[in-house]
Amino acid sequence: MKITIVQGAFYPVPTLRGGAIEKIWFALGQEFARRGHEVTHYSRLCDGLPARETISGVRHIRVLGADTPSSRLRQKWRDFCFTWRVRGKLTPADVIITHTFFSPMLFSPRRHGAIWVHVQRYPQGQMRFYPQAARLQTVSRVIAHAMVNQLPSSLDRVRIIRNPLPPLAQLAQPIARDPNLVLFVGRLHAEKGIELLVEAAALARSQAPSLRFRVVGPHETRFGGGGDALLEKLKLLAQSSDANVEFTGSVFDEAALATHYAAASVFVYPSLAAKGEASPVAPLEALARGCPVVTSDLECFNDTIGFGAFASRFDHTAADASARLLTSIRAAIGNPVSWSVASEAAIVRANEFSIERIATEYLAGFSVLPADES
Missing domain, CATH: 3.40.50.2000 (Glycogen Phosphorylase B;)
Structure with missing residues (x-):
């Protein structure tokens, strides 16, 4: 299966500037690749990272992004510009996982792959702009309920897959626990x-x-x-x-x-x-x-x-x-x-939230996407 992951405009992958969602999908992409899938991961170009490289079997393509501004309007504009740049570099895939506001509107199921919208924040009514999306996936029931309440017609497309536990970094040496x-x-x-x-x-x-x-x-x-x-x-x-x-x-x-x-x-x-x-x-x-x-x-x-x-x-x-x-x-x-x-x-x-277990849930979801969306 060809899997494309499109991260947002503001954080690089790997997570040199933090970013929980970026950390999760960096790990998930590697697990998909380990299982034999062809994975391409788009993220922000910054901090001396190369425009293209392969990490643990995942092809990384980085595109000019920007720092997060304080203005919501400027955030949306920078998000749009980043997503438009990514769009120009996309190659066909079986599924494209999106994390930007504009991706589901700018990407084409016919040209780019079935659109899997990953929702990590409480929806603000934007789901109605995503009629092309094959799936609207979130990580908790409270968000899923909000999505359906805001757009009842989305019920058949909403899925819940919980966030995985990212791989834990090894401690250089044992750390004494401070009881206080x-x-x-x-x-x-x-x-x-x-x-x-x-x-x-x-x-x-x-x-x-x-x-x-x-x-x-x-x-x-x-x-x-x-x-x-x-x-x-x-x-x-x-x-x-x-x-x-x-x-x-x-x-x-x-x-x-x-x-x-x-x-x-x-x-x-x-x-x-x-x-x-x-x-x-x-x-x-x-x-x-x-x-x-x-x-x-x-x-x-x-x-x-x-x-x-x-x-x-x-x-x-x-x-x-x-x-x-x-x-x-x-x-x-x-x-x-x-x-x-x-x-x-x-x-x-x-x-209970291992990368291996959650990756299996995602791959099962990808495998049953509607044929007319892929």
Whole structure:
């Protein structure tokens, strides 16, 4: 089977600038190739990467893109320009997996292959512009329901395949687990609930003074962050309350990032984006490192994180949300025996989302695409 993957305009592949979706499809493409399929992966040309190269059997073609602007209108324009450039380089395939807003409108099933739209964000009504798409695939039930609610006629084309766990980087050396380290990894954006985390850290100064909080991720708008003003606000809040919070900034190197996961005892993802999150990958990576997870009470976590000794939630809509978050963190740390049980359960849960298993689901989906779309 000939498989084409078209990534977005703003991040390169491999993930030299981060990007959970880029990381996932970089790994999936290699798994497809390992199974004998012909895979071509289009992504942004930048950071000294060659315009063309082959990695683990996948042919990579890179096209001029751009940094993420703060303006939504400019984002759409840059997305359009990138997608138009990719369109000029496409060769026929059996299926073309798209990640840009304009791909399903600019690509042709007859010329380029059956269009498989991969949806990672809450839809904003754009599905009605994709009548050519053979499949509208997302990673969680909450997003699938939203897609069908917005476009009832899409029901037969909507599929759910969950995000896989990307391959884990090897640790250069064993890392000692810090029983008091609370970790967040992700973009520093208002919708991620980082302010709640800092407020919880402030409360911890009197209730659990041994706790340390570490926030790993970019704040720059070109990486999808909330910008300098948000970072300064968070730092000021931490400083004024004497909260023990460390802001590391961006960590894009996978081996370096792995050390943060391995060192933490609790991973926190307090997202507020009820209409933004689809299925975050960072909590899944934390589980794979044996780190119990605390999340906000969003539906998107039902399909991956789930429920059990390894995962707990707090009501992010409550007036005392930060206090509830701290209570959940302290419960997750528990005692050495309960934490060890939770850690082992976390690894078992993460293994349910292996690249091999999820790749099989995708290939099964590709194999039954309507004949008139391929």
